[in-house]
Amino acid sequence: MTTTTRQTPDLATEVVTGSSRLRALAGEWADLHDRSPAATPFQSHVWLSSWWETYGRNANLSAVLLRRRGRLVAAAPVMTVRRAGLRVLRPLGGDQSDFTDVLIEDGDPDLPAALGRALAELPGWDVLDLPEVRPGADAERLAAAWPGRSWRLPASTCVELPGVPLGRLLAGLPGKNGNKLRRELRRVDEAPIQVRDVPAAEAEHAVARLLDLHALQWQGRGINVEHTKPRFRAHLARAARRLVAEQQARLIEYHLDGQVVAVDLVIVGKDFVGGYLYGTHPDLRAQVDVVTLLLRTDLGLAHELGRPTMSLLRGAESHKTKWGGQCAVSHRLLLARTPAATAYALAARARVGGRTLRGRWARLDRVRGRALGRRWEALDRVLRRAR
Known part of the structure; x- marks a missing residue:
């Protein structure tokens, strides 16, 4: 199913809610992907349509599209799910996508705000949750133009090596x-x-x-x-x-x-x-x-x-960091449509704080363990010499 409204004489909003219509967008979605410099394969129609075919059974599709004189110029492939009693817009691709983003054609500075208005006018949701936004993504432009409250939280770290x-x-x-x-x-x-x-x-x-x-x-x-x-x-x-x-x-x-x-x-x-x-x-x-x-x-x-870059994608484990390179931190962007979004954002921020605190305690525990081990080794050497 598709519904269409008009923002300006030459810019129309389309909301796709049916799987068959999503599949039919393959060609023009690929064209938009080519015209969006920040887009990754995780925003390709191939990846998203395959993911939806497998994982989309318990969610409501609401892919928001912008067309200028019929040509697709922006897209937010999202779905509505329930989280802690709130209606949350989440991107297609879920946890299987290392990068989260929207698609916006390059060259028009007004498109992020227009896509934001189209999303804000979409009924039936409280907060848009974009969990893995890489630096320079189109979603950052969307957040900068968002008409309501927004929050930016740290997400995954990706180790990047020169290509x-x-x-x-x-x-x-x-x-x-x-x-x-x-x-x-x-x-x-x-x-x-x-x-x-x-x-x-x-x-x-x-x-x-x-x-x-x-x-x-x-x-x-x-x-x-x-x-x-x-x-x-x-x-x-x-x-x-x-x-x-x-x-x-x-x-x-x-x-x-x-x-x-x-x-x-x-x-x-x-x-x-x-x-x-x-x-x-x-x-x-x-x-x-x-x-x-x-x-x-x-x-x-x-x-x-x-x-120019070889990314080891999500995670900064030791087998990745030993090669040198740089750490690029993705972010979780939360965009509010209703006041209920504030509680969702506060809970998300608290979880980030809890993970940070647990990480600090784990590092401290490792340091203390190494220090204790060194003390036992020193004591053992003293006892050996005494014997």
């Missing part, structure tokens, strides 16, 4: 860490591992192998449970096939002794290459450092495609 070959990156790393990583790269270079790009026609089978290996590598540890569910497998296989076909993703297989020992899904954005998800056989870790193996290929791809 240069791994050897060149490691050449600039000093000290013991740099030497260790260079040794790991030499081991990877010497290993008889073949690397293969998977064509779109084989993408669904490759994704199945990826997820099987991913479950195997996390066996007995804290895997993201969603990655083990049939619905995620269905979405990722369908989306990966289409993204690979449209050159917005690469599926890369690693072969050793005739067996597939690793599969890596790499997202190809306009200004970055991003490591989305990989699976490796545990036996491979005995031969090479897996992250070094994957980064050698992914950084080479970024360099080949002329992308």
